[in-house]
Amino acid sequence: MKLVAKILAVLAAALVAIQFVPVRPTNPPVTSPWTLEGPAKEVLVRACFDCHSHETRLPWYGKLAPASWLLAYDMKEGRAHLNFSAWAEWPAEKQKRRIHEIGEEVQEGEMPPALYTFMHPKAKLSPGDKATLAAWVLSQTQGSPKK
Numbered sequence: 001m002k003l004v005a006k007i008l009a010v011l012a013a014a015l016v017a018i019q020f021v022p023v024r025p026t027n028p029p030v031t032s033p034w035t036l037e038g039p040a041k042e043v044l045v046r047a048c049f050d051c052h053s054h055e056t057r058l059p060w061y062g063k064l065a066p067a068s069w070l071l072a073y074d075m076k077e078g079r080a081h082l083n084f085s086a087w088a089e090w091p092a093e094k095q096k097r098r099i100h101e102i103g104e105e106v107q108e109g110e111m112p113p114a115l116y117t118f119m120h121p122k123a124k125l126s127p128g129d130k131a132t133l134a135a136w137v138l139s140q141t142q143g144s145p146k147k
């Protein structure tokens, strides 16, 4: 066998082998759904729900390692910090703090992550989307102590 063919064979075998690593992105049940309606919800669902809810839309490669590992990691970490599918389980003060953080992350351009918007251009926030979220954050956090 030529060297290139050998390398390709090894790579193909490795790709098959890593599929058996039991790390898979999954969607647990939505325990307490998000009750927000309106334009802010549209933006959050489009740009944030894939990592911050139990309603992740997996891309076609989402179940294939190694992409599935990255997705599973993002979903686990993202949900641990902010989970719109278990929202009502948080006390009102914590919800408010999180909404305040959402405003900060969006304003600073930290969320959604750049690699994600590269793969999902529709999740990129337009200036209009950011204004919608900013207005919503303000309406939800007004009159509360910041932090």
Ligand code: HEC
Pocket: 044, 047, 048, 049, 050, 051, 052, 073, 074, 075, 077, 078, 081, 082, 098, 101, 102, 105, 106, 111, 112, 113, 116
């Ligand atoms: C590709 C997955 C992904 C998407 C999409 C995403 N996030 Fe995140 N988010 C994460 C991960 C992972 C973390 C935890 C690690 C970190 O802070 O970077 C996080 C953390 C956060 C935090 C908590 C920060 C902290 O300091 O605790 C907030 C708030 C947040 N995201 C808001 C959003 C908002 C709002 C959107 C949509 C506009 C969004 N995220 C989209 C993956 C994502």
